[in-house]
Amino acid sequence: MSVHSLTAASASRTDPVRVLEEMKRLAVEQLGALPHALAQAVEKTLQSTAGGPSYEEQTALALLRQNGASHVMRFRQQIATGFDEFRGASSITGGDRLDLVGEQQLDLHLTGQRLSDMLEQRYQRPLEVMKQRLDAVASALGAHVGSNPVAPARLVSAFIETYAETGLPAAFNGVMFRQYQLALGRVLDELYVRINAMLATAGYGQDVNARRAAPQTTTPSTRAWLGEQVEARASAPPVRSAAPDGHGESAAPPVVSSRLVAELAGLRAQLHARRNPDAAAMHTGAPAPARPLPVRDVATIASVLQSEPPDAYARALAAPGRLSDAIRDQMLDGARRLGLGNDRVCLGEQEEDAIDLVSMLFESLFRTHALQDRARRLYARLVLPYVKVALAGDALFVQTQHPARRLLDAMTEACEDNDGSTPQDRELLERASAVSQRIVAEYHEDLAIFELAHAELEALLVQQRRRGELQESRAAxxxxxxxxxxxxxxxxxxxxxxxxxxxxxxxxxxxxxxxxxxxxxxxxxxxxxxxxxxxxxxxxxxxxxxxxxxxxxxxxxxxxxxxxxxxxxxxxxxxxxxxxxxxxxxxxxxxxxxxxATPDAERRTHAVVPLAGDEPANDDPRLCLAGGTATVPHDPGVAAMIRRLQPGEWMRLIDAQGEATSVKIAWVSPLTSRLLLVNRRGMRVLVAAPEELAAMVGAGRLMLGGERTPFSEAMLQLRQRLDHAVGQH
Structure with missing residues (x-):
């Protein structure tokens, strides 16, 4: 490289101290929670063994729980110290000491060395790239080259230092190391990619010239990020998604619904039938067939675009039927900007299915649930993460307990009918928004983030459900x-x-x-x-x-x-x-x-004047909630079916403005047999007799047999929408 090139490269670099501080923040953030998750995983593993944990193991578990906060702090401090030592902020004094090492300590270090060697081999390629870039950082600092602060050896050493003084039994340490290996692998798969991207973006490494030569339509940070994604993902081993219970490879296989598998196959066939006419018209007269992007490249593009503003998806959600087009446009534009294709690339059938299913799922949620405008941007952030989940396989659509599926149910429960009018409602919206941002920031093929996000939101939803139950009781x-x-x-x-x-x-x-x-x-x-x-x-x-x-x-x-x-x-x-x-x-x-006392006072027959009632105004002016149901035109069979419904049954109600909302039977009157319908927040929506509800069914304003979860209800509406679309063709 010429002197001019070296000078230009140095000028384009970010301050190395600032880069190291940003790396430290990211590493501490991504790795800092491992001790807490580790303790839970170890406990679950021991609980699942035959006979449960022994007395010695129970004592060790109690020690872990008792010192959990200090372990997290000590581990985070160890991670931060590695960065301080790299830039020479702290020095080692006193020289090397020769101390006697106990047998248990020696066993810890030997086990740690094996784990370190295994991780070094697994991440050989991204570590080599990172070493070159950290050498450039050290040179910019004018310091000697130090050890990689996030190298496997350093992270294993931090683990040993954190638990060295705990006094855990030797057999227990084996379980700890095994769970640490699983947890660390899940974090490092993405952490190394992000750190390499951060260094390249800051101008450290061999990507400076490449970034300067890249098309000007793409920002330098985006181009560098893509280059690191492609390079690191191609060299890293396949990523294993963590099981929801934290057991890693030992977790029981998830339950797959055979009914949902069959329904998904039917949906795919309908999607293909709907797309084929459009595809035939699109390629008429084309000079050559478009080249489908590999699924791995599509997932990489989605990962790159995931952190960009979701404005295009928010606008598309406001116009039914436009979200799939917005996703395709963004994906193909991203491929062109990032150098993975040109105007002659297209998406493969599998990727088309994933985009169509996710877009129609999100649009159905807005059709079938009273989601406010405030929720639109929140859902727009989740579009690409859910596309990535769908690209990874069919689990989202065929496993009722899939973490991403459960999170979407929780998000919809938090946002439906929520206008933020109370402090509790505003807190719930803010928590849902934070959860969506966390998914965008932290989801990189590991489904554990959906489980953690769901648990975070569920804690607040439990309180909402209790308030809803109280509200239902008061309304009844x-x-x-x-x-x-x-x-x-x-x-x-x-x-x-x-x-x-x-x-x-x-x-x-x-x-x-x-x-x-x-x-x-x-x-x-x-x-x-x-x-x-x-x-x-x-x-x-x-x-x-x-x-x-x-x-x-x-x-x-x-x-x-x-x-x-x-x-x-x-x-x-x-x-x-x-x-x-x-x-x-x-x-x-x-x-x-x-x-x-006056015998000749005027006497006449008087009429009864009814007292003014305090019944609230009718929810629907066509309903006479006080009675007169015998004169309401209705289907007696539907009315009889409604009478058999029990509290807890869900329906879909179309209000006077044409907005759909989920309603639940909260109570049936023992006096009049009228049904009290409430929304997900326990607020009274409608009180009507079975005959009146049957009349609403006939008018298309009430749909019986709604699904209990928002995801299932949206999929039901998706199937009906596809039935209608394919039938028109």
Missing amino acids: KATFGRERLAQARASADAALDALLSRAPITAAVAEFLSAPWRHHLVQTLLRDGADCERVQQIHVLGDALVNADALAAQARGRDLADCLIALQPSIVQCLGSLGLDENAARHGLAMLVRDL
Whole structure:
């Protein structure tokens, strides 16, 4: 290289101290949680052995749990120290010491050496590339070349130093090393790629000239990142995805649904049938067939683009049917920008299937669940990670407990019907947003990140479900209370109508019966029920007042006086139910006696005026929630099926604005058989009789038989959408 080239290369490099600090931050972030995950994996491994852990192993596990926080801190400090030593920030004093080494310590170091040799061999190529670039960093610092701070030997040494003083039994150390090997391998697969990319981007290594010669449509950081992805992924061994339970290779195989396998095969056939006409038209008159990109290159492109802003996908989610086009455009443009192809490359059938399935899945989630605009960018971030999961195989679509599937369910549960109106709702949205950002930053073929992200979000969702259950209970109690009130008022109105229609009476008696007497009867019905003695006494009082009015009309003053004296305690008690004190009640009694004392007062038949109800406004103006269901046009068979539904059953409701939302039967009224439907937050959405719901089914506004999980519901809608699309062809 010429002097001019060397000068230009040096000028284009980032400050080496800054580069090392960024490397240290990344290494500590990626590796720092290993002791915590290691303790959990060791415990699960020992619990799964025949007979469970021995007493000695239980004691060791207790020590791990007790000192977990200090182990994490010590391990992170060991990682950071490696970087400080590399740049000469800390020096080793005192010279070498010759100490006696115990047998257990010697065994630890020998086991560590074997692990270090194995990892050095496995990551030989990326480590060689990293060494050249770290040498350039050391030269820029003007220091002697130090050891790689993230080399396997250094990381194994950090592990030994962290647990050396714990006093764990020798047999236990073997399990620890095995789990550390599995956990470390999962992290290093991606960490080495990212560090090599970081160094190349900063200008250290042989990629400076290559980056300068790259097409100007791509930023230097993106080009360097792609070069490192292609180089490191081609040389590194195949990546094994971690099992959700942390057991690595010893984990039980996931359960695959044979029904879902068959359905997925049918979906793929429909996708091929739908794409073939478009593909034939696209290639008509083409000079040569396009070359499909290898699946590994497609996954690499997705990894590179994963961290870029998701604006294109967010816009596509707002326009149904556009997401798959946006993904293809971004992928092919990324291939051209990164030098993996030109205008004559295309995606293979497997990659096309993955993109179509993921795009239709995400679009179906927005169609079938009330996801707010605020959630659109959150989901847009997840598009490429889920494309990568789909590219890796069919597990996402055929395993009901797949980590990525469970995370998408949790994300939808957190975001559906969530407008951030309460502090709890805002906290849930913020946690969901942080989880999506974590997936973008940390997902690189290892599914364990989905499991960790799901656990992080699930902790907050448990609290939401509890609040939802309380909200459901309050909504059911409030609805039941309104129904009991309506029933009591209907019963009181019927009794009042019988009294008022018996004979013409004075306005004073009619007013007393219509107000305090009816109110007292309603309150007693609610409090004591229809069969109690007090209700009978109130009916006797009503009959007696009508008879007293007849005595007054006949000018039978003595009989009237005796009757009113006998009724005085009941009348005062009735007036008191309105909240009047004893003096006010007696004043009301005096006014009633005064009016009855005039034999020639006007008497007429009075009509019952219904009391104003407190039932909330109808959720749907076409529904009469208070009754009249016999006149609603409906399918009796559908109504009968709805009557058999139990609380917990899910449906899909289309509201007046055409928005779909998931609703659940929270409660069925024992009085009216009406169903209370709530959303995922436990909020009341609709209360209606089976006949009214059957009418909504007939109008296409209510779909029965909804799936219990958002992912399953979205896949159901995806199948229906494909059935319709293929049928049109």
